[in-house]
């Protein structure tokens with residue numbers, strides 16, 4: 001059996017879930033028709049909308065995983081998102097009347113995706129919200145990005161798991177360029193300092209927030 005093209009999750013019955021992110025989860029009606037046709041073609045009985053705004057094909061047979069990915073690539077091309085970890089963006093700049101003027105959290109999400117791909121920092125969830133209300137739940141993500149009238153804010157170390165925690169504000173009033181430079185350093189920091197499958201909140205607890213700040217802030 002050839003290796004799978006992309007990450008999949010195996011289920012208890014031996015089938016796999018294939019989670020696909022198309023334009024960060026903001027899709028057209030025709031996109032949904034294509035997804036439904038591919039589900040039928042590959043004999044998938046259940047589709048799930050995930051918390052990361054992906055559509056997950058839930059019961060894909062081993063033999064169908066790579067053909068399904070090939071069909072998805074052909075249908076959606078570079079609209080497919082492949083962040084390392086997860087990047088969740090709120091409706092913000094495309095749809096929401098509360099979005100901070102002049103901020104584009106959707107374009108920012110794709111830029112953060114490229115930074116994530118350039119590092120090997122393990123499981124990092126990012127919430128990118130276009131106003132302080134935080135509908136992408138940035139404060140309980142490993143990395144939280146929020147737009148304010150003065151610029152972008154970054155929080156680190158949020159977690160919604162068994163031992164939940166709220167992310168700490170690391171920097172605020174940042175330009176987009178400054179935020180992206182900082183995020184590059186933050187991914188590098190966790191690449192260098194995380195152990196095993198440790199989440200960011202545990203790394204920060206182990207090494208201390210000042211250790212992180214000294215490494216990523218000038």
Ligand code: SF4
Nearest residue numbers: 090096099131134135
């Ligand atoms: S975080 Fe703000 S901009 Fe984003 S969806 Fe919520 S209210 Fe709208």
